[in-house]
Amino acid sequence: MATETLDAPPTLGALYGRALLTARSGGDTLPDRTLELAGTTIDADAVADYAHVCGFRVGGDVPLTYPHMLAFPLQMRLMTDREFPLPAPGMVHLRNVISQRRALEVGEPLTLRVHAERLVSHPKGAQVDLVANVSTPDGEDTWHSRSTYFVRGAQADDAAEPAPPEPAPVVGDRPHAVWKVPGDIGRRYAAVSGDVNPIHINSLAAKAFGMPGTIAHGMWSKARVLAALSGRYGPASTVDAVFRAPLRTPSTALLYTAAAKDGWDAALRSSKGKDHLLLTIRPSS
Amino acid sequence: MASPRRAAVVGANRIPFARSNGAYARASNSDMLTAALDGLVARFGLADERVGEVVAGAVLKHSRDFNLTREAVLASRLSPWTPTYDVQQACGTGLEAAVLIANKIALGQVESGIAGGVDTTSDAPIAVNEDLREVLLAANRAKSTAGVVKALAGLRPGQIVPEIPANREPGTGMSMGEHTAITAAHWAISRTAQDELTALSHQNLAKAYDAGFFDDLMTPYLGLTKDNNLRADSSVEKLGKLKPVFFPAGADKAEATMTAGNSTPLTDGAATVLLASDEWAAERGLPVLAHVVDAETAAVDYVHGDEGLLMAPAYAVPRMLERNGLTLQDFDFYEIHEAFASTVLATLAAWESPQFCKERLGLDAPLGSIDRGKLNVHGSSLAAGHPFAATGARIVPTLAKILHENGGGRGLISICAAGGQGVVAILEA
Numbered sequence: 001m002a003t004e005t006l007d008a009p010p011t012l013g014a015l016y017g018r019a020l021l022t023a024r025s026g027g028d029t030l031p032d033r034t035l036e037l038a039g040t041t042i043d044a045d046a047v048a049d050y051a052h053v054c055g056f057r058v059g060g061d062v063p064l065t066y067p068h069m070l071a072f073p074l075q076m077r078l079m080t081d082r083e084f085p086l087p088a089p090g091m092v093h094l095r096n097v098i099s100q101r102r103a104l105e106v107g108e109p110l111t112l113r114v115h116a117e118r119l120v121s122h123p124k125g126a127q128v129d130l131v132a133n134v135s136t137p138d139g140e141d142t143w144h145s146r147s148t149y150f151v152r153g154a155q156a157d158d159a160a161e162p163a164p165p166e167p168a169p170v171v172g173d174r175p176h177a178v179w180k181v182p183g184d185i186g187r188r189y190a191a192v193s194g195d196v197n198p199i200h201i202n203s204l205a206a207k208a209f210g211m212p213g214t215i216a217h218g219m220w221s222k223a224r225v226l227a228a229l230s231g232r233y234g235p236a237s238t239v240d241a242v243f244r245a246p247l248r249t250p251s252t253a254l255l256y257t258a259a260a261k262d263g264w265d266a267a268l269r270s271s272k273g274k275d276h277l278l279l280t281i282r283p284s285s
Numbered sequence: 286m287a288s289p290r291r292a293a294v295v296g297a298n299r300i301p302f303a304r305s306n307g308a309y310a311r312a313s314n315s316d317m318l319t320a321a322l323d324g325l326v327a328r329f330g331l332a333d334e335r336v337g338e339v340v341a342g343a344v345l346k347h348s349r350d351f352n353l354t355r356e357a358v359l360a361s362r363l364s365p366w367t368p369t370y371d372v373q374q375a376c377g378t379g380l381e382a383a384v385l386i387a388n389k390i391a392l393g394q395v396e397s398g399i400a401g402g403v404d405t406t407s408d409a410p411i412a413v414n415e416d417l418r419e420v421l422l423a424a425n426r427a428k429s430t431a432g433v434v435k436a437l438a439g440l441r442p443g444q445i446v447p448e449i450p451a452n453r454e455p456g457t458g459m460s461m462g463e464h465t466a467i468t469a470a471h472w473a474i475s476r477t478a479q480d481e482l483t484a485l486s487h488q489n490l491a492k493a494y495d496a497g498f499f500d501d502l503m504t505p506y507l508g509l510t511k512d513n514n515l516r517a518d519s520s521v522e523k524l525g526k527l528k529p530v531f532f533p534a535g536a537d538k539a540e541a542t543m544t545a546g547n548s549t550p551l552t553d554g555a556a557t558v559l560l561a562s563d564e565w566a567a568e569r570g571l572p573v574l575a576h577v578v579d580a581e582t583a584a585v586d587y588v589h590g591d592e593g594l595l596m597a598p599a600y601a602v603p604r605m606l607e608r609n610g611l612t613l614q615d616f617d618f619y620e621i622h623e624a625f626a627s628t629v630l631a632t633l634a635a636w637e638s639p640q641f642c643k644e645r646l647g648l649d650a651p652l653g654s655i656d657r658g659k660l661n662v663h664g665s666s667l668a669a670g671h672p673f674a675a676t677g678a679r680i681v682p683t684l685a686k687i688l689h690e691n692g693g694g695r696g697l698i699s700i701c702a703a704g705g706q707g708v709v710a711i712l713e714a
Contacts, residue, residue: 052419174467175535176589177457228456232589254535257589264589273535 001115002033009037009070010077012194019080019088027083030128034115035074038137042066044106049192053185054220055227061103061235065223067110067143068098069193071132074114075147078130085119086128086151090199090209093218094127095148095166095242099284102142103235104134110142111135118148119156120163126156152210167240167280169265175254177228181216183250189220200249215246221253221277225266228255229281232264236284244275291576292387292560294712295397297682298325299556300506301513302670305406308509309553314343314350317506317555318357318403324504325399325557326362329571335364337395340382341557342372343403344673344703347410354401363399376624377582377708378402379556379677380700384710386560387577396565400681402674403555417444454703456588461595461624461703462531462548468593469627470533470540472634479547479626480524483667486623490664491517498663502682514550514670547626552670556678575685575696575714581605587705592645595628597707598699599635603646605709613652617694618659620684622676623666624701632699662687676700677708688714 047066048058056063079088104110111134118129127150134143182188186200195217198205203213222241247253247268253276256267260280268277300321303309309317318341326332341354350356354369374381379402386398413421417440424436452461469479493499494511503511516523529541531548566573583601585592598621606613613636621629635641636652643649663683666676677700684696691714698710 172591173535174471174533174591178459178463178534180458229589256535259589269535271535 003036004033006035006037006074009040010073012073012076013196015073015076015080016089016196024082024084024087026087027085030085030116030119031078031081031083034113035077036111036113037074038111039109040070040112041109042070042104042106046192047106053188053192054223056223057230060230062106063223063226064098064100064103064235064237064239065219065226067104067134068096068132068145068219070110070112070134071114071145072193072195074112075130075132078114078116085156086126086149086154089197091149091151091197093147093243094150096145096219096222097238097240098143098145099238100143101140101236101284104142109137111137118159120159121156122150125150125152126154127151166242167278169258169267169278169280170260171256171258171265171267174256176257177255179224179253179255181247181249181251181253183214185216185220185249186214189217193217193219195219211246212248214249216249218243218277221247221268222279225255225268225277225279226281229257229264229266233281234283237263237281238284239279239281241277241279243277245270247276289391289393290562291578292390293563293566293573294575294577294682294685295559295561295566295571295573296325296329297502297556297558297678298328299503299675299679300324300554301503301509301511302552302554302672302675303509303512304514304670305551305553307407308507308513309405310407312405312507312553313408314346314353314403314405314555315357315360317405317553318353318401319360320504320506321401321403321555321557322357322361322363322399325559327504328501329559330569332362333364335366336397336399338386338389338398339363339367339369339401340372340385340398341369341401341403342374342378342382342674344373344375344378345404345406345409346373353403373674374708375703375706376622376671376673376676377700377702377706378674379679380681380698380708380710381582381677383558383560383577383677383681384580384708387580390560390562397559397561399557399559400678401555401557402672402676402678404672404674405553406551407553412448414444414446414448416441420444452703454587454594459534460531462543463534464587464594465625465627466531466533466541466543468596468631469542469625470536471593472631474542474627474630474634476525476542477521478630479542480521482623482626482629483524483547484519484521486661486664486667487516487519488664489662490515490668493663498686502686512669514552515668519668543625543627547667549624549666549671552672554670554672554675556675558678558682572689574682574689575712578711578713579605579609580708580710581608582709583707585705592705593631594703594705595624595701596631596635597705598701598709599632599641600646601707601709602636602697602699603648603652605711606652609711613655615695616655616659616697617691618662618684618687618696619655620661620665620680620696620698622680622700623661624671626667628701681710681712684712685714688712
């Protein structure tokens with residue numbers, strides 16, 4: 001796979017504009033290249049903004065989900081290419097697995113690499129994996145993420161091999177927290193993540209993409225659940241999350257947690273008991 | 286474990302407790318704490334006296350009240366040379382303040398001290414919207430006029446909406462009532478049992494007032510001479526007509542048993558208690574009602590640990606009993622704070638449960654049941670109300686006086702607190 005080196009992080013607003021306005025040719029195959037951005041760093045103020053929106057403590061370890069903020073613009077750059085086989089607007093996040101060897105540090109030079117793989121059919125469309133890696137200049141792989149996105153009605157070949165098993169958290173029947181998910185959480189998370197996908201911000205746009213109204217970013221709910229379990233897991237963890245029914249904003253959500261043998265299980269559900277998010281935390285292997 | 290010497294409970298003064306947004310709506314924490322202190326000063330002739338320390342606190346506190354107790358002492362008749370400090374342990378504040386003073390007396394570091402607590406839910410601090418706060422703080426940090434203007438450009442009309450404090454646990458988003466509804470359902474505490482305990486609390490408190498029990502424990506304030514939450518004619522029938530107000534999250538509403546009757550109301554009020562060495566009391570010809578024998582605190586993981594928010598005393602008491610070589614039945618009186626009727630009943634049920642005592646407390650046998658005729662004999666928070674930080678300073682002298690009037694004996698105090706904490710203590714006379 002070829003490597004395309006970037007000098008600076010792509011600007012997300014422009015990418016969304018391009019995605020919405022440019023006629024797509026929509027090729028059949030995924031781009032055969034890896035985007036690379038070297039010498040990037042994590043900014044303390046940006047982490048503080050992110051922590052405020054997601055409920056993390058400011059000044060602790062950089063949240064395990066935070067490097068996604070760095071990788072996401074590169075993912076969008078790949079996905080908004082005219083030739084990318086699936087359209088970026090209205091894409092739905094199905095699953096995200098992040099594995100971290102250690103907590104990243106503010107200011108340390110990092111190299112990001114992002115590529116797409118596993119374009120396969122889904123019972124209702126097609127899905128694709130965007131894979132991101134963070135490494136240090138001396139080649140230490142510290143952070144790895146795989147995001148699976150779904151596009152309704154799109155087409156792709158069936159998978160040659162079965163998908164890895166989904167996380168299956170085991171939790172009790174009493175919620176451990178009741179969250180009032182604010183109506184503006186989509187706007188707030190967009191402001192810190194750059195993910196200005198309109199389904200999170202504008203209810204008309206959300207309805208145009210088949211949503212009941214604005215919905216929370218999946219990566220916000222994942223981060224919020226991790227923040228709720230602060231202090232209960234170590235930095236060298238793998239956090240596997242599947243996103244089920246969209247979490248509408250505003251709404252009330254119930255968090256269920258349980259200690260597992262070697263980690264934590266969690267489920268985020270609607271007040272009617274529908275699963276939004278199923279998540280497991282395990283030590284990184 | 287014998288302490289060097291035991292601190293004496295000499296006496297107390299509180300103001301009547303008032304339901305929120307009523308009689309004390311215009312009074313601040315500082316006003317009420319000063320009033321309670323001045324009544325104590327008058328009762329025990331402490332005008333211009335320097336006691337060893339005054340330790341008090343409030344749960345809901347304005348940021349300007351960082352030195353609440355010191356300001357109250359300066360405004361009171363006590364000597365302005367009296368040192369103070371504030372403590373805050375949610376609903377355990379008043380008892381913890383008394384324990385801190387008792388410990389200093391036991392060690393000989395002070396000869397006397399006043400513990401207290403105060404809370405108002407009427408004059409509560411209102412915070413600005415979090416977004417507005419961030420904008421204003423950013424403007425404050427800006428070093429140039431242009432920087433200030435740039436920061437203030439972030440102002441939006443929606444940021445005017447203030448934040449009013451709620452008794453919600455930050456970690457769970459659930460109110461204390463909602464948490465307790467889960468505990469009540471877990472222990473299958475019936476509506477009837479809760480209403481019976483509530484009616485008894487009102488009846489017992491009313492009887493104590495009629496008998497003049499509070500005459501030397503209270504001074505009138507803003508037109509009140511007794512707690513205005515008290516319903517002397519309370520009955521299980523009347524309480525039974527109330528609708529549930531707290532529901533266990535994520536469960537069938539049919540499980541709800543907690544009403545505004547069998548839960549404590551939001552309350553305003555202040556309480557103080559005078560502690561001293563026996564020598565200090567004797568020098569002044571003051572009585573010794575009882576001694577502080579021991580105290581213990583505990584905390585539970587109510588966030589992810591599947592324990593009830595208000596169940597920490599169930600853990601603290603057995604630890605304290607073991608240290609003192611006592612059983613749960615070795616007490617003449619029990620004062621278990623009635624945050625909710627179901628809290629008292631769930632705590633008693635836990636101590637009776639072989640499974641809880643084995644799995645959670647690691648005990649071979651359950652602590653067992655208590656003689657309910659010895660429980661909260663002069664009423665408790667369901668009837669009197671519960672100004673969070675003041676409750677401990679209400680209960681300590683109440684129990685001390687009960688023991689004194691009994692001609693001696695041993696009493697247990699158990700107070701649950703927000704944050705999954707609990708403070709418990711033993712008094713003897």
